[in-house]
Amino acid sequence: MQPPRIPSKPLVETPFSYDVERRGDAAVVHLSGSCTMGESARLTETLVSLASEPVKLIVVDMACLDFIESTGLGGIIAGHLRCRRNQGEVRLAGPVPSICHLLELTRLNQLFRVTKTVEEALRAN
C-alpha cells in the first residue's frame, strides 16, 4: 500500500530584481529573487552593458538570489567575457547552497572567484 500523500510547501518563485551599486572603480550588482527563463535576458543586458564601461571589477551579489537557470548563468559569463576584454574581472559573492551546487556542477566555480561576502570579493586580489 502506498503511503498517504502529505502535501509539501510549494517552491516559491520570488520576483527577480537587481540594482547596481558603484564602489570606486568597481561595481556590485545585487541580485534578488528567481532569475528564470523570462528574466535572464535582462541580467545579460545589464552585465554586458556594465562590463562595457571602464569598470575593473564587477561583483555579482548572489546572497538574495534563490534560483538561476543556465541562460542566467550564461549572462554572467557574457559579462565576464566583456569584462575580460577590458582587463576587468567578474566575481560571485554569497551564493546560497543550491546555487553553490549549481556552480560546482557546471564548474563555473573554477571560472569565477566565488566568495562568501561582497566585501571579501571587493578585497580579494
Add this chain to the structure above:
Amino acid sequence: MAGAFRRVKDRRLSEVKQITVPNDLAAAKRPEELILGEVARCGYSQNIAFAIKLALEEAMTNAFRHGNKCDPAKNIHVRYDITNEKIEIEVCDEGEGFSPDTVPDPTLPEYIDRPHGRGIMLMRAYLDEVSYHCNGTAVRLVKINRQE
C-alpha cells in the same frame, strides 16, 4: 511528437495530463506552475521541486529557442504524470530536431566560458533520466522519489 508520450499513456491513461502553450517565454511558465503545484501536492521535497523547476526551465527554454527558433506561430507540448514514486514529464517542440550527442560537454576547459550549452548537462545532473525522442524534438524527464 507522440512517440515517448505513448508509452506513458498506454500504461495509465487517466493520470497523464497534457498542456499545449504558445511558443513564448511567458506562456512557457504555465506548465511549470501546474507541475510544481502537483509536485507539492504529492509531498515531494523542496530539493526535488528545485530539480524539477530547473529541468523544466531548461527544457522549455530549449524548446522555445532551439526547437521552435523563437517562432510565435509554433507551440510547446507538455505531458506529465506524477505519482508517489516518480515524476515523468515530456516536453515537445515543433522544430526539426537535433542530436544531443553533438552538444559538447560544457564543463570541459575549452567550453567552460561559453555562455550557452549547459541546459542538457544540468537536466542530466538533477534528474534520474533524460532521454530524447522523435529526432530530438521531444525530451523525456524522469525523477524518482527517493528518501533524502
